[in-house]
Amino acid sequence: MEYILVEKLDTKVGLIRLNRPQAMNALNSGLMREVIETLTAFDQDPDVGCVVITGNEKVFAAGADIKEMAEASVVEIMNSEMIGIYDRLRNIQKPIIAAVAGVALGGGCELAMACDMIIAADNARFGQPEINLGIIPGAGGTQRLTRAVGKAIAMEMVLNNRWLSAEEAYQFGLVNRVYSTEVYLSEALRIAAEIAARAPIAIRMAKDAVNAAFELSLAEGIRLERRNFQVLFGTSDQKEGMNAFINKREAKWQGQ
Numbered sequence: 001m002e003y004i005l006v007e008k009l010d011t012k013v014g015l016i017r018l019n020r021p022q023a024m025n026a027l028n029s030g031l032m033r034e035v036i037e038t039l040t041a042f043d044q045d046p047d048v049g050c051v052v053i054t055g056n057e058k059v060f061a062a063g064a065d066i067k068e069m070a071e072a073s074v075v076e077i078m079n080s081e082m083i084g085i086y087d088r089l090r091n092i093q094k095p096i097i098a099a100v101a102g103v104a105l106g107g108g109c110e111l112a113m114a115c116d117m118i119i120a121a122d123n124a125r126f127g128q129p130e131i132n133l134g135i136i137p138g139a140g141g142t143q144r145l146t147r148a149v150g151k152a153i154a155m156e157m158v159l160n161n162r163w164l165s166a167e168e169a170y171q172f173g174l175v176n177r178v179y180s181t182e183v184y185l186s187e188a189l190r191i192a193a194e195i196a197a198r199a200p201i202a203i204r205m206a207k208d209a210v211n212a213a214f215e216l217s218l219a220e221g222i223r224l225e226r227r228n229f230q231v232l233f234g235t236s237d238q239k240e241g242m243n244a245f246i247n248k249r250e251a252k253w254q255g256q
């Protein structure tokens with residue numbers, strides 16, 4: 001890998017570090033391709049139960065690579081693999097946690113929001129500065145952001161480049177937790193390890209059902225949730241989980 005560092009931890013956590021520090025981790029096509037290839041491999045790997053994507057202590061990602069995009073035509077941007085990869089990210093079935101320190105701007109903020117949870121360092125800042133470039137967000141920055149923080153704050157961020165501090169992002173519901181810069185990554189890895197130790201098929205169904213809340217009507221979402229719930233009664237993990245509860249012992253998940 002040229003632009004990311006990849007590790008598989010013995011806690012069943014897959015770790016992806018964005019690694020273009022000289023360009024503030026700007027998300028060029030090569031980097032995004034490496035991210036999606038690694039996520040796809042983790043998704044199929046039984047030794048991975050949860051993924052953490054992080055940058056470094058100063059920057060998560062400063063957005064799409066402006067130098068790569070600057071001269072693009074409409075057709076080139078429509079065909080851009082880099083943007084299409086955000087759609088492929090939605091199809092990853094295992095949970096993904098973004099561990100964000102420093103700036104998450106533009107496509108970087110959108111990448112964090114495309115993950116299932118965001119753990120922030122206290123120096124994290126979130127923004128959609130595209131308006132300064134004569135464009136608008138193109139990978140969820142007007143949609144996921146608005147659903148997370150509401151219209152008032154989203155409008156201010158998208159129209160007038162307001163950045164949120166970690167504390168504001170927490171108050172507005174964009175991030176799950178805020179930790180000191182020293183421990184944000186270890187805490188994200190700890191939470192990921194806890195999730196990775198849970199019943200894998202139930203985790204997959206749970207992620208699927210919560211995400212459906214953003215796309216379906218309430219009636220459709222409730223129906224999807226019920227199907228996912230019912231399907232789990234065909235797994236040995238459901239039998240094991242309930243049997244373990246009744247017999248006051250710890251469950252051993254098989255992912256079957």
Ligand code: HXC
Nearest residue numbers: 022023024026062063064065066067105106107129138139
């Ligand atoms: C390409 C970038 C970059 C980017 C920073 N760099 N951001 N290169 N694309 N998004 C490069 C700089 O050109 C510079 O390279 C080096 O990284 C260091 O950046 P500086 O600006 O010198 O650092 P600093 O003064 O600390 O400022 C950091 C910063 C600023 C606040 C993050 O770099 C910045 O505002 N970046 C752009 C943020 C942005 O507009 N993002 C939205 C992009 S559009 P050199 O070679 O000069 O050393 C977008 C659309 C998404 O994301 C669409 C869907 C995917």
